[in-house]
Amino acid sequence: MAVKLVFLGKLADLAGSDDRAIAAPLDWAGLLSALEPALAQAAQDDTTKIALNGALLTDKAALEAHDGDEIALLPPVSGG
Amino acid sequence: MAVKLVFLGKLADLAGSDDRAIAAPLDWAGLLSALEPALAQAAQDDTTKIALNGALLTDKAALEAHDGDEIALLPPVSGG
Amino acid sequence: MRDVRIVTQPFVPGALTDEFAKAHPGLGGVCTFVGEVRGEDGVEALELIQYPAMTRKGMEELADTALERFALMGLLIVHRVGVMGPGEPIVCVSAAAHHRRAAIDAVDFTMDYLKSASWLWKREKRSDGWHWIEPRAQDHSDLARWATKKL
């Protein structure tokens, strides 16, 4: 009964790992409370995008993740 | 004591060969009188350029060719 | 033909582009851009991190957009990810078309989007360690060209 969190780019440095599992189900408030303060702040930053199972959320607050889902925290891309 | 005439593109078809030798020295009037009428007419056409030893003449009438020189009759280029 | 590849090992651009050209008989021209890791500013290595759930899909969508927007016969995108050294190719984009303008414009367009809108995160290793690369203002002006330019 877990959701996989994936941290990209510098957020992986901040998180100390590329990914972690947290308890499902999970909404936006639950995600923020599950993260360390610096990560929670980064997650709320306008430049940080959130994807659920590879699809970008247009409204982060609408996050609803269940067992087996994957949430990605995407800082600004720096290009190929 | 000859000048080499070189015919490019469709002018070679008109001349029946890629090049020919004619007597030196040679000026513009001499060149025109040495050519068959169709070639002389083509040579005078504004779209036909004349080069002497690889250098384009800005004024065809100023042509002055001597023994060993090469005159090229250049129809419009059709591109690479 | 749409051919999008994300590769983790070094690649040889000429072999890919020759093969790509052969796959499109009747083409008029192929335009190719190959980007390499620059060694300037003391950069010892570059790392590109992909997100498998999104990176390849994003490039496939970009390729579809280019194929629709330009009169192309085919588009090849090969993008390296992982750690690479100066002089190694990072990206190779080839566009095959009946006419050269379409091929050149498609490569220009695809590179602008790849460089600024790909789901890739980059860091550089210098003598003092790894540094994350922030987006550049230039990237946004590159993309703005395609919103207004008549093609």
Add this chain to the structure above:
Amino acid sequence: MRDVRIVTQPFVPGALTDEFAKAHPGLGGVCTFVGEVRGEDGVEALELIQYPAMTRKGMEELADTALERFALMGLLIVHRVGVMGPGEPIVCVSAAAHHRRAAIDAVDFTMDYLKSASWLWKREKRSDGWHWIEPRAQDHSDLARWATKKL
């Protein structure tokens, strides 16, 4: 590095462009355009006739102009002449630069000039024999772009 070659035999573009890229360590990118003989409209063969006293020199001058106008590290022009068949490469232009825009623009510029202002005469063989190709209006509009476009 300026490298201008007129060749009478088939060539393999990828081999040339890989070698060209290797010759410019520190480059950011290489843009390449390869033009091939199209087999459409019943064309069985194409012949390009050069004038040795002018054709190569003209291409060298064009390469010098491109090297001056764009921030290039090198420019390669390989042009086939003689008789060739559909699918065979006619021309390969590669530009190496620190930045991609310079490389792409230089190839675009060089191709426009090569296609319309080279000292080359072209004829096509169809089922009813050889036909000389006249200049196209498109060629002139291609060149006009470079007189007005700010780069």
